Amino acid sequence: MGNQKSKGQKTKQAMPPKRKNAQASNMKASVPEEEAYNRLIIVGSSRVNGRSASLAQQLFDTCLEEYPDDAVTIASVASLDIDPCIGCSACENGDCVIDDDMASVLDLIAAADEIIVVSPVYFAGPPAQFKALLDRLQPFFFTDARHQETRPLTLHIIGEGHDPFGYDPLVTCVSSAFYCAGFVLDQILDWVGKIDASGEIIDDPDIFVLSEGDADEDEQDGLEEFIDEDFDGLHDVDEELKEF
Numbered sequence: 001m002g003n004q005k006s007k008g009q010k011t012k013q014a015m016p017p018k019r020k021n022a023q024a025s026n027m028k029a030s031v032p033e034e035e036a037y038n039r040l041i042i043v044g045s046s047r048v049n050g051r052s053a054s055l056a057q058q059l060f061d062t063c064l065e066e067y068p069d070d071a072v073t074i075a076s077v078a079s080l081d082i083d084p085c086i087g088c089s090a091c092e093n094g095d096c097v098i099d100d101d102m103a104s105v106l107d108l109i110a111a112a113d114e115i116i117v118v119s120p121v122y123f124a125g126p127p128a129q130f131k132a133l134l135d136r137l138q139p140f141f142f143t144d145a146r147h148q149e150t151r152p153l154t155l156h157i158i159g160e161g162h163d164p165f166g167y168d169p170l171v172t173c174v175s176s177a178f179y180c181a182g183f184v185l186d187q188i189l190d191w192v193g194k195i196d197a198s199g200e201i202i203d204d205p206d207i208f209v210l211s212e213g214d215a216d217e218d219e220q221d222g223l224e225e226f227i228d229e230d231f232d233g234l235h236d237v238d239e240e241l242k243e244f
């Protein structure tokens with residue numbers, strides 16, 4: 001889980017423009033109470049039953065067990081209809097022109113106190129379907145969500161391993177898009193090579209804690225520095241390419 005806040009300590013939210021027909025299918029949710037702390041698990045895999053889905057289910061079950069009074073929802077890219085952003089900038093003045101499940105996802109994100117992303121790494125970055133979701137966070141840019149009180153974001157990274165290029169672009173894309181929506185990445189859990197094909201956890205993740213709770217601009221600078229220096233150090237491509 002990410003940073004735990006006490007219940008009732010709701011943060012101010014920047015709502016994206018609401019649209020009609022904002023009803024997505026295949027989202028799993030506990031029964032939310034009006035004032036409950038609200039966690040949203042977003043699964044970036046395009047596979048319904050892959051490693052990410054398995055870990056996300058375990059996180060969902062853990063939330064239900066450890067925080068029975070809180071609300072938790074899973075939104076999985078594999079079960080949602082999300083088209084790519086077409087860059088038309090209609091959201092600058094209100095509604096996104098694309099009529100798909102993203103309207104519901106934007107509502108869930110706006111209502112979340114905390115977001116937990118579980119995503120595979122595809123050639124160092126996010127899978128295309130998940131990148132479509134990230135790009136569709138653009139309406140938040142125009143509601144200035146990033147200038148309001150920030151909320152915590154945790155990223156679980158899934159992969160088979162053996163790729164020398166690491167996952168810095170995935171971290172950067174997730175961090176950038178969700179920062180625009182008012183969420184600051186404060187924890188990364190690296191599960192690469194640590195979950196087998198059946199979804200069973202075979203080793204503990206490497207955990208990187210980036211900031212404590214709400215981050216100001218300095219902390220965001222710190223994240224960029226961390227990505228620039230530490231991650232480049234972790235994934236020294238030149239060195240690893242020799243063995244690739």
Ligand SMILES: Cc1cc2nc3c(=O)[nH]c(=O)nc-3n(C[C@H](O)[C@H](O)[C@H](O)COP(=O)(O)O)c2cc1C
Pocket residue numbers: 045046047049050051052053120121122123124125158159160161162163166192193
């Ligand atoms: C196009 C593609 C690119 C991939 N690139 C990487 C990679 O760079 N690093 C890695 O560790 N695994 C990579 N993988 C493996 C996936 O991350 C792995 O199969 C993961 O389990 C997929 O997530 P899922 O099981 O939740 O669907 C790649 C898989 C595909 C299909």
